[in-house]
Amino acid sequence: MKFYDELSKYYKYIFPMSEVTLNFLKDNIDKNKKVLDIACGSGEYTIGLSKYGYNVKGIDLDDLMIEKAKEKAIEEGVNVEFKVGNILKLDEVFNESFGGMFCIGNSLVHLDNIEEIEKALQLMKDKLEDKGILIIQIINYARILKFDLKSLQTIKNEEIGIEFIRNYKKKDDKIIFNTILKINDEESLENDVELLPITHIELRPSLEKVGFKNIQFFGGFNKGKFEEDESIQLIIKCEK
Structure with missing residues (x-):
């Protein structure tokens, strides 16, 4: 699909690695x-952690993203294993356990329903060692739904000449996430994807149901307090 072909080329510029994250x-x-990076995209954080001596692997559903991640790892001179794989088949992709996992980039909400989310959480827990840590990041959908917000801030990279416009539209129990990628004012690519706008209120019992403990919510990777009406992000840290 042309949209994702182009997105994979510019992903690292749209979502550059944050030192805070x-x-x-x-x-x-x-x-x-x-460590396992789930839905690793082009591997910015997988590679970033490996540079600090972490033994980290990455998995993503999109083969183009994995291709870009492998290319970047070679460019950066790090040895990182990347695999194409589905979060709902995590047990089929890796035969090993991990001391830590993270699933960031608002990836979890691409699953179809709460049952799939709980299945994914169970698979992650099963692949964690005892006292292993799971970190999740999604958008704070409680805020989106309460205030009927229609968009997120447009991401611009003037040096590269791109804009990434992000719009929301409510549809039944889903949100249509409409994105527009503008390239040098010459080309504009648009895509719609359905997201499941799960909130912190729904996620906590699901995490507890599969057996996670010491569940903490943050309003950002700066470790700020989560505020339902104010926080743009929801960061979750929990332990097996």
Whole structure:
């Protein structure tokens, strides 16, 4: 699909690695344990952690993203294993356990329903070692739904000449996430995807149901307090 072909080329410019995010991961995941980056995209954080000595692997559903991640790993001179795989088949992709996992980039809400989310959480828990840490990041959909917000801030990279416009539209129990990628004012690509706008209120019992404990919510990777009406993001840290 042309949209995702183009998105994979510009992904690292649209969503560049944040030192704040990287530091949150470093602060909460044991460097001496194996780590899995779920829905790793073009591998910015997989590679970023590996540069600090982490033994980290990445998985993503999109083969183009994995291709870009592998290319970047070679460019950066790091040895990172990337695999194409589905979060709902995590047990089929890896035969090993991990001391830490993270699933960021608002990836979890691409699943279709709460049953799929709980299945994914169960698979993640099963692949974690005892006391292993899981970190999840999604948009704070409680805020989106309460205030009927129609968009997120447009991402611009003037140096590269791109804009990434993000719009929301409610449809039954889903949100239509409409994105427009503008390239040098010459080309505009548009895509719609359905997201499941799960909130912190729904996620906590699902995490508890599959057996996670010590569940913490943050309003950002700066470790700020989660505020239902104010926080743009929802960051979850929990333990097996």
